[in-house]
Amino acid sequence: MTATATRVLVLNSGSSSLKYQLLDMHDGARLAAGLVERIGEETSRLAHTPLATGGDTRETEGPIADHTTALKAVAAELAADGLGLDSPQLAAIGHRVVHGGLQFTEPTVIDDAVLTEIERLVPLAPLHNPANITGIRTARALRPDLPQVAVFDTAFHTTMPEHAARYALDVATADAHRIRRYGFHGTSHAYVSRRTAALLGKDPSEVNVIVLHLGNGASASAVAGGRCVDTSMGLTPLEGLVMGTRSGDIDPAVTFHLKRVAGMSEDEVDELLNKKSGLIGLCGDNDMREIRRRIDAGGEDGARAQLAFDIYIHRLKKYLGAYTAVLGRVDAVAFTAGVGENAAPVRAAALAGLEQLGMAVDADRNAVRSDEPRLISPEGSRVAVAVVPTDEELEIAQQTYALVSA
Ligand code: AMP
Secondary structure (H helix, E strand, O other): OOOOOOEEEEEEEOOOOEEEEEEEOOOOEEEEEEEEEOOOOOOOEEEEEOOOOOOOOEEEEOOOOOHHHHHHHHHHHHHHOOOOOOOOOEEEEEEEEOOOOOOOOOOEEOOHHHHHHHHHOHHHOOOOHHHHHHHHHHHHHHOOOOOEEEEEOOHHHHHOOHHHHOOOOOHHHHHHOOOOOOOOOHHHHHHHHHHHHHHOOOOHHHOEEEEEEEOOOEEEEEEEOOEEEEEOOOOOOOOOOOOOOOOOOOOOHHHHHHHHOOOOOHHHHHHHHHHOOHHHHHHOOOOHHHHHHHHHHOHHHHHHHHHHHHHHHHHHHHHHHHHHHHHOOOOEEEEEHHHHHHOHHHHHHHHOOOHHHOOOOOHHHHHOOOOOOEEOOOOOOOOEEEEOOOOHHHHHHHHHHHHHOO
16 A cells, blocks of 8 residues: 555445445545446446546446446446546455454455455355455455455444343354344444444543434444444344334244245245335335325325334334333434434434433424434433434445554
């Protein structure tokens, strides 16, 4: 790395997608961002936004066979803006990796041994880690000399005490199969809990925060003095809150019942719980905007949307209560991600009736729309309630840069 190398390319590889951002860590500026979708299909699409120049988004459609071709296309777009992957200003590539198991507690420079370890974790994240590995291999082939860093979605949660991380399962069986609660969205929980402390003018070590990451996937975490002590997702992202398409917490016996009584296969149950449950299963929509629109329109359809909303809110309240008990003292509740940042009715409903816990929302403050972190609790509240936009790419870039510039 040269002294002028301050740029980090952040890659988030999905099974058929590649999201990226190029950031300059000298000043945190975002130079470019984009997304390749439907990799492997005839109708692949690359949308590239040259943020450095303020230019319009450039869209290209047409077959992109695999991740290698996708990254080459991204590299060509970046090169067209004078930001190519061969630039001496590029310090590193930071990869989002979903599952880091117990061993990866920190961002890690990727070498062959690290890649082998990430591969060993594939049984724990069979959908996500293979895509992340493909992204890493592709980027290493294009720039073998450049440091590549893995930033794990599970890492922030590795501080959970054993009594929070362990299921009440037979210990030998659990250990033999690495079954425990790992938690996900860790990059977001880390970033948002730190930003919440900053909003309060405090050091993270001084505050206890409940973070509600409410996107299409959703998770809650209890963060005590900057360290995660509990989180709602478990062995997989299925556990916990009601999500866009995932059920969240459910009696595990429902799965036996579906197999024995409804005659469903393993894969069908998996698909039901991960893709066809949660808000979409309850009312046919997983977009909170549409759910609110239907509630406002009323009628029978509105009532169905209202029930889905109420189930979603009820689960949130249960986690707020549980994490208040886990933390003992709560200084702040932070809402983040698509729903948390944008859906004022969700924030108001989740905290309604929790005055005894010191939690309340000021209606006027809650109605403000902004991209900035902000407080929405009434003046003088015991618990600060905040909306803190998450920024996983910035967090990955910062962690990557801190590691390679140390
Ligand atoms: P994420 O996974 O963080 O990108 O969040 C995506 C979800 O955020 C969508 O499925 C919507 O439910 C929700 N969302 C996005 N924008 C809004 C909005 N303006 N109002 C309510 N919900 C929103």
